[in-house]
Amino acid sequence: MALTDTSPLIAPDADAGEAAVPAIDVRALSHRYASTAGEVVALEGADLRVEAGEFVSIVGPSGCGKTTLLRAVAGLLAATGGEVRVLGGAPEQAQREHAIGLVTQDPGLLPWRSVEANVRLPLEVTGATADVPALLERVGIARFARYRPGQLSGGMRQRVALARALAHRPRLLLMDEPFGALDELSREDLRLELLALWERERIAVLFVTHAIHEAVLLSDRVVVMSGSPGRIVADIAIDLPRPRTDALTSTPRFVALAAEVRGALRSGAGSAGARS
Amino acid sequence: MTREVSDLPDLHPGVSRDAATPRDSLIVSLLPVLVFAAILGGWEAWVRLAQVKRYLLPPPSAVVIALVEEPMRYIDAAVTSLSAAIGGLLFATVGAFALGVVMAHSRALERALYPPALLLKVMPIVAVYPLFLIWFGFGIWPRVLIAALITFFPVLVNTVIGLRSIDPAAHDFLRALHASRSQIFWRLRLPSSLPYLFAALRICVPLSLVGAVVAEFLSGASGMGQLILVANGDFDTPALFGAVIVLAGLGVSLTVGVSYVERRVLDWHDSYRGT
Ligand SMILES: Nc1ncnc2c1ncn2[C@@H]1O[C@H](COP(=O)(O)OP(=O)(O)O)[C@@H](O)[C@H]1O
Ligand SMILES: [Mg+2]
Numbered sequence: 001m002a003l004t005d006t007s008p009l010i011a012p013d014a015d016a017g018e019a020a021v022p023a024i025d026v027r028a029l030s031h032r033y034a035s036t037a038g039e040v041v042a043l044e045g046a047d048l049r050v051e052a053g054e055f056v057s058i059v060g061p062s063g064c065g066k067t068t069l070l071r072a073v074a075g076l077l078a079a080t081g082g083e084v085r086v087l088g089g090a091p092e093q094a095q096r097e098h099a100i101g102l103v104t105q106d107p108g109l110l111p112w113r114s115v116e117a118n119v120r121l122p123l124e125v126t127g128a129t130a131d132v133p134a135l136l137e138r139v140g141i142a143r144f145a146r147y148r149p150g151q152l153s154g155g156m157r158q159r160v161a162l163a164r165a166l167a168h169r170p171r172l173l174l175m176d177e178p179f180g181a182l183d184e185l186s187r188e189d190l191r192l193e194l195l196a197l198w199e200r201e202r203i204a205v206l207f208v209t210h211a212i213h214e215a216v217l218l219s220d221r222v223v224v225m226s227g228s229p230g231r232i233v234a235d236i237a238i239d240l241p242r243p244r245t246d247a248l249t250s251t252p253r254f255v256a257l258a259a260e261v262r263g264a265l266r267s268g269a270g271s272a273g274a275r276s
Numbered sequence: 277m278t279r280e281v282s283d284l285p286d287l288h289p290g291v292s293r294d295a296a297t298p299r300d301s302l303i304v305s306l307l308p309v310l311v312f313a314a315i316l317g318g319w320e321a322w323v324r325l326a327q328v329k330r331y332l333l334p335p336p337s338a339v340v341i342a343l344v345e346e347p348m349r350y351i352d353a354a355v356t357s358l359s360a361a362i363g364g365l366l367f368a369t370v371g372a373f374a375l376g377v378v379m380a381h382s383r384a385l386e387r388a389l390y391p392p393a394l395l396l397k398v399m400p401i402v403a404v405y406p407l408f409l410i411w412f413g414f415g416i417w418p419r420v421l422i423a424a425l426i427t428f429f430p431v432l433v434n435t436v437i438g439l440r441s442i443d444p445a446a447h448d449f450l451r452a453l454h455a456s457r458s459q460i461f462w463r464l465r466l467p468s469s470l471p472y473l474f475a476a477l478r479i480c481v482p483l484s485l486v487g488a489v490v491a492e493f494l495s496g497a498s499g500m501g502q503l504i505l506v507a508n509g510d511f512d513t514p515a516l517f518g519a520v521i522v523l524a525g526l527g528v529s530l531t532v533g534v535s536y537v538e539r540r541v542l543d544w545h546d547s548y549r550g551t
Contacts, residue, residue, distance in 0.1 A: 071448075074448070074452045075451075075452065076448055076451055076452060092454075095451070095452060095453065095454035096454045098453055098454065100452045100453070101452075102448060102449050102452045104445045104448065104449075106443075106445040107445065108443050108444070108445025108446035108447070108448065108449050109446070110446060110463070110464070110467070111544045111545070111546075112467050112544040112545075113544075121449075121450075121463065122449075122453055124459075124463070125450065125453050125454075125455045125459050125463075126453060148544050150544065150546070164449070165449075168453065174452075
């Protein structure tokens with residue numbers, strides 16, 4: 001895989017004047033779902049800031065509102081309370097500027113399109129241009145360019161989803177448990193590739209995961225949420241040096257940080273009386 | 277990608293078909309032919325030995341003779357009925373798909389347009405056909421309309437369901453890119469609806485033939501319906517059996533045609549992916 005290629009794939013236009021504008025600025029965000037079984041308070045008073053070029057993970061038990069928060073940031077859901085600003089404007093504005101790339105657990109690829117045509121989809125929609133073969137090469141799926149998603153393994157499909165999310169050069173990448181459905185080995189591979197990719201591109205990433213280890217290895221900050229009602233209970237800075245590799249995971253500092261995240265998860269879960 | 281053409285349900289779900297040796301599979305594929313031959317042979321023998329009256333039950337050989345003695349009688353009628361059926365099916369598909377696009381566009385439009393569409397479905401064609409005859413004369417058009425009427429509703433319902441059956445994750449991805457409604461329609465909704473459209477077509481092929489034949493039957497217009505009517509009047513039972521065989525053949529070939537197009541268009545779909 002062409003991870004040795006160091007030229008940035010994403011145009012580094014997030015510089016100078018924009019450096020001060022946070023990629024995500026969420027204030028007092030609340031959301032209630034009205035369902036037939038009554039109201040569900042999915043989020044209550046969440047504050048979250050992600051700087052330009054920062055990698056932030058959200059960990060928390062199932063149902064604590066991680067997806068709700070991410071969808072509000074993506075402009076896919078109008079939260080019932082609070083404020084969301086993305087790259088200095090409303091989420092819809094960020095959508096209009098084609099500044100958002102989205103990867104979800106179910107990759108949502110178009111089964112009738114080849115891998116390459118799937119990656120071209122955002123280019124068709126936005127009118128942007130990209131070196132698609134180079135992009136496929138970069139995420140390790142060049143060999144499969146002509147395959148259909150149905151012919152690929154889950155890990156390969158997520159690589160396609162990642163390439164598709166990056167094709168139009170977004171300034172903010174939103175990932176909702178992107179590796180959640182994968183086996184541990186594919187997961188490890190993809191995690192390290194994402195790490196290498198991000199350390200070169202340095203775009204802002206909001207990454208939702210269940211895996212503490214994964215969050216600590218990838219992130220600049222880990223935000224811990226707890227459920228019922230969903231809220232943010234801890235915000236832990238990960239001061240591990242970069243570039244990071246898998247070898248880091250056995251260092252005392254890594255182990256200590258992972259323990260800190262786990263502790264925050266447990267105490268949050270304890271107060272809320274729910275755990276995944 | 278090799279796969280079975282058969283649409284028959286698997287009668288032995290526990291038994292893997294792939295496990296059969298080539299010799300076994302030859303026997304398995306010959307078996308229906310043998311069973312069929314045994315039935316025809318038994319039928320022929322019984323009718324001859326018991327001296328069953330020909331107008332009650334002709335022997336298979338008499339049916340074959342009826343078919344080969346006057347091939348043009350059947351071919352002309354089949355072409356006429358087939359034209360009405362295919363014409364009706366085409367009109368219904370285009371019209372129902374267009375209306376389905378409108379109805380899938382908004383729930384309000386769906387609610388507004390559904391009752392009149394349902395009215396089309398519950399309307400007894402036997403009752404409206406005389407009206408069509410008055411309005412459109414005795415040509416092929418009334419029959420095309422009957423075939424269209426009978427197939428319209430299944431296509432409409434499946435189109436609306438299909439256009440709504442999009443992958444939510446793909447939809448989210450496109451929305452996050454601020455994709456327009458028409459971009460989402462052409463790139464996501466339309467392809468997603470095709471498996472549903474083809475499912476409707478497979479249901480509608482036999483329906484359209486029934487519509488055409490019933491219309492010919494009612495008006496005595498040319499075609500398989502008229503052939504049946506005349507044969508019935510003459511107590512020409514071999515010709516009646518011949519008509520049944522020809523109609524079955526038409527239904528099967530139309531279905532095979534639709535399946536062929538479907539397999540080409542939907543080669544990406546789960547139900548056609550090679551294993
Ligand atoms: N569309 C919905 N309607 C009603 N309740 C919902 C809906 N989506 C999510 N919820 C509820 O909101 C809470 C938070 O959900 P979600 O944001 O998906 O959590 P997470 O991604 O952390 O697992 C859960 O209790 C869930 O059941
Ligand atoms: Mg979730």
